[in-house]
Structure formats: structure tokens, C-alpha cells
Amino acid sequence: MSGFPVYVLGGSGYVAGEAIRLILGHPQLALAGVASDGQPGTPVEAAFPHLAPRLDGQLFLSYETLAARAGGDAHCGVISAAPHGASAGLIASLLAQLGAKTRVSVVDLSADFRFAEPAAYERTYGHAHGAPGLQQDFTCAVPEHLPKAGTPHVAHPGCFSTAILLASVPLLALELVEPQLWVSAVTGSTGSGRQPTEGTHHPRRHSDLYAYNPLAHRHTPEIAALARAATGVTGEFAFVPHSGPFARGIHATVQARLRQPVDVTALRNQLRDFYAGSAFVGVVENCPRLKDVVASNYARLGVASDGRNLVVTSVIDNLVKGAAGGGLQWLNRLLGFEETAGLTAPAAGWT
Ligand SMILES: NC(=O)c1ccc[n+]([C@@H]2O[C@H](COP(=O)([O-])OP(=O)(O)OC[C@H]3O[C@@H](n4cnc5c(N)ncnc54)[C@H](OP(=O)(O)O)[C@@H]3O)[C@@H](O)[C@H]2O)c1
16 A cells, blocks of 8 residues: 555445545545444445545554544544544544554544534534543634644534535625625535434435525524634525435525625625635636535535625535545645645536
8 A cells, every 4th residue: 555544434435435435535634544433344335336436445444443443543534524423532542542653644524523512513413422531622614714624633624514614704704794694505415314214215306306404503603703713703594405316416505795895796706816825726707516515525606786786606415525625635735735635626517
């Protein structure tokens, strides 16, 4: 195995599959092991047949075997794609087993380290935090909104939040709008993970569109906290999530009242300037479409205004930019690699 060793936790899930795919295509990283709670010892390709050509017959590891293997590394990366509630405990246990001998750079893709305070986590998720002592070792931000983490580990904000924050943060930071934002966002069925549920079953979801948890989604407090951290402005987010009849992608529509009339071309240019240094975020002339970004780490924003109201539409891939790809952007930074390494493949366009 050549390349910097990276381990994946939460092995057989959809996000883990995307993390594995991206690591296998990364010029500097090597897939050192994938831990599975439910199926250690079985081939990774049984869960991800499409990745078989690159997996070299790797088997899922138990968490104990993964820790023993990582103990042989001086420094390694870990991407956790385990569910919230489980991820923090798995990370804490791995770090405790490795001790000071192995330096570990963790990116958690679950919700476990998104809040700075355990109390905020407990309020939102309804159970005690799995590793409250570790929370200060994690920073949570969309990579485009914070140049450097300043902590050894990073938490990724997740898919709805990434799409919504990419649209909202420039509006608040540049003081273009009143700080009350109305948001509708539609997610594909992979957003609910691999385990089939009534709400993700194909006959129910196909050819349909419906809202759920209007104004009560658990990611709303995270979005408000991350927007405040990125801009210093306390914004109010009225968020209505929807389930869409497609497998991958998030389409978010953010609406707000302009503080003063600004020409739409000038608004678009202000957003372009805001993201000028960001390789993955493009501000386009028309309304962006999911197929522009699906299966890629790119995000597209579209801007419209009638002189009083501003609309920004935002599209990302939920499993890549909204999880494994955004997480790999952070891991590249933590490890000192080019932020874009392994992430520049464009969308397929016609999926
Ligand atoms: N899906 C998305 O669009 C998306 C976007 C952003 C963030 N996320 C976050 O990414 C994480 C993974 O999401 P996903 O959609 O890939 O979910 P998923 O398909 O349900 O996969 C999660 C995997 O975690 C493992 N697991 C389940 N329960 C566990 C437990 N109690 N302890 C340890 N491992 C357990 C299982 O794999 P093994 O049995 O093989 O270990 C399972 O396949 C979640 O935290 C989710 O919130 C998801």
C-alpha cells in the first residue's frame, strides 16, 4: 500500500461508499481499512460492487482490527461515516486505543461534533453526547467559510446545511438582506441512508414530492449556529425540507428581503467575488440544475431579484459535497495536501 493511510468508519453506508470511492481515486491517499459494525470479515465490494475494480479484495474490518492496524501508523486520517449518536463514541474509543503513539486527523461526517456545546447537541438530538470531552477538539464549518480549522479534527456540517449555508452566508456576511431567511430544500432518497424506510421506499417516493418537518427540522439550529459563526450575524432560518423523487442531490431555495435595492447583476457579482477563491463553488447566470453537480464536489448558485426580494438557488450532491467530498476537502487541509486533491472530477451530467 502506498500513500497516506486513511481509515473509514461506518463501512457499509452510502456516505462511507462515497468516501471509499474518493480515497481510491486520490493521488496521495491510500485506503488503509474500512470498519464495519455489522459485517466485519466480508468483502467491501459486496456492499459496493461498483468499486470492485479498485478494492483489491479488501475485507471490512472490525473496529478492534482497525485500531490495531492504525496503531502501526505514525500519523493517519479517519473519516467517520457512522450514524450520529454512534460516531462520537467510535471516534473516542479509537483515539483512546491509539493514544499518543499515533497522530490521528479525524473528519466526522455525522452530526455528533457540529455543536460546540454538549447541551446544544442534547437539546437537538434528545440524548447525551457520546464524547463531550472531545467536542473542543472539533471545528465545524463549510470549508468555503473557514480557511483553517485551528483544531486537530473537523466536523462536516452535512448536506442540507452545506447547500443552505453556501447560499445564505454571503447574503448575511455582505449585509445584503434582512437577517430573516425563508428556505425550501429538496433532498434525494440517498439522504436517508441505506436502510430502507417507509419514506425512502421507491414506490412511495417515485413521481412524488412532499414536505416533512416544516419549521421543525433538527438541522435548523445547526444552520443558524454555523451561519452566525461564519458571519457574526444572527439569522433566522424558516426551513421547510422536502423529499424529492430522485436518488442524489440537494436543491435549496433561499429567499430574503433586500436591505436596499441592488441590481441583480451587481448581486451576482458580489456572490462571485465572495467565492472567488473557492474552486468548488460557481455562481451561474441561470437557475442551476442538480445534474450540473450530482456525484461531484461542485456546488452551483443562481441569483434572482425583483429589486425588493432576493432568491438564491443552490445545488450540491448530498453524498459528495454534502458529506464525503466536503469532508475530504477538510482532510486534505488537515494533512497539508492541496484542498482540491482527488475532488476535481466534474459531474456526469446525464445520470
Ligand atoms: N446520506 C447523506 O446524504 C448524508 C449527508 C451528510 C451527512 N450524512 C451523515 O453521514 C453518516 C452516514 O450516513 P449514510 O447515509 O451513509 O447512512 P447509512 O447508509 O445508514 O450508513 C450508516 C452505516 O453506519 C453503520 N452503523 C449503523 N448503526 C451503527 C452503530 N450503532 N454503530 C456503528 N456503526 C453503525 C452501518 O454500517 P456497518 O454496519 O457496515 O458499520 C451503516 O451502514 C450519518 O451520520 C449521516 O447523518 C449523511
